[in-house]
Amino acid sequence: MLYKTLMFMSWCVRHTPYRLLMGIGRILGNLYYLLVKKQRNRSIAQMTMALQLPEDEVKHLVRESFVNLARNMLEILYMPVLNARNLHEYVEIDHLERVTEAMAEGHGLVVVTGHIGTWEWMSASMALNGVQTTAIAKPQPNMDYTRALDDLRATVGVEIFSRGTSELLAAGRALKKGKLLGFLMDQDGGPGGAFIEFLGRPASTPMGAAVFSRKFNAPVIPMFILRQKSGKHKIFIGEAMRYKDTGDTDKDLFEFTEKMTKLIEQVVRENPTQWIWFQKRWNTAPEQQKKNKHHTVKAKGKRTE
Numbered sequence: 001m002l003y004k005t006l007m008f009m010s011w012c013v014r015h016t017p018y019r020l021l022m023g024i025g026r027i028l029g030n031l032y033y034l035l036v037k038k039q040r041n042r043s044i045a046q047m048t049m050a051l052q053l054p055e056d057e058v059k060h061l062v063r064e065s066f067v068n069l070a071r072n073m074l075e076i077l078y079m080p081v082l083n084a085r086n087l088h089e090y091v092e093i094d095h096l097e098r099v100t101e102a103m104a105e106g107h108g109l110v111v112v113t114g115h116i117g118t119w120e121w122m123s124a125s126m127a128l129n130g131v132q133t134t135a136i137a138k139p140q141p142n143m144d145y146t147r148a149l150d151d152l153r154a155t156v157g158v159e160i161f162s163r164g165t166s167e168l169l170a171a172g173r174a175l176k177k178g179k180l181l182g183f184l185m186d187q188d189g190g191p192g193g194a195f196i197e198f199l200g201r202p203a204s205t206p207m208g209a210a211v212f213s214r215k216f217n218a219p220v221i222p223m224f225i226l227r228q229k230s231g232k233h234k235i236f237i238g239e240a241m242r243y244k245d246t247g248d249t250d251k252d253l254f255e256f257t258e259k260m261t262k263l264i265e266q267v268v269r270e271n272p273t274q275w276i277w278f279q280k281r282w283n284t285a286p287e288q289q290k291k292n293k294h295h296t297v298k299a300k301g302k303r304t305e
Contacts, residue, residue: 029067043277050199108175114186127157135182
């Protein structure tokens with residue numbers, strides 16, 4: 001039932017003028033800010049701690065972040081409207097050649113980003129520009145919602161590997177086939193993550209991007225999509241980075257992950273209204289960290305380090 005409801009909502013959204021949709025997003029975002037006390041208070045507390053700004057300014061920025069999130073959700077429902085012909089009306093891409101040049105090396109491409117801007121439109125933009133695009137995503141608590149989201153992604157050619165399945169094998173195959181593999185690195189990495197300072201506090205950080213880059217010799221590109229004052233989105237594509245092997249695997253993986261994390265942190269600091277401040281980024285305490293020897297990925301059913 002929920003799946004059909006979401007797809008019907010998508011149909012309604014797709015038949016609404018885009019400018020009107022963004023106005024509706026502002027109204028919904030303000031309502032969400034007023035009604036959802038728990039997420040509002042967590043956002044205010046986490047932004048205050050991270051940015052050290054006055055209370056009034058923090059509240060204004062958090063309210064705008066809720067507006068941006070509401071617009072993001074509507075844009076996800078609107079996503080099937082996007083195609084190769086009309087994409088330029090909504091999205092501008094800076095330095096797309098960096099992606100094509102990195103992928104020409106033949107080892108696939110790891111893209112690192114965060115829950116910044118309408119990140120789903122970023123992967124859609126890559127796919128609609130002819131880049132075979134995949135990503136590892138965390139399933140939603142409700143499977144109907146997950147199925148609806150995956151079906152919306154499929155309309156623009158994006159393939160998703162769900163966590164908790166055989167996603168590592170599938171992701172490895174994607175890189176071997178020369179595809180783009182995206183990672184959202186601003187989520188809590190759990191006890192197996194690397195504890196890296198993020199916005200002033202140590203946070204468990206997923207190391208998958210570094211691990212896959214090392215295993216498959218794939219270049220890594222930081223990529224972010226930001227909503228502009230004009231109403232359009234702009235995708236910023238950074239220069240390719242590469243895993244450096246000094247012979248100390250733990251140190252190399254940690255330092256490469258730390259480098260990527262600092263890039264995400266910088267974008268969040270410069271664009272605080274476009275990040276999701278209520279997410280439980282610091283949910284895992286440092287004392288919960290598991291002391292494992294190296295991080296591993298599986299390829300062809302074998303364990304590799």
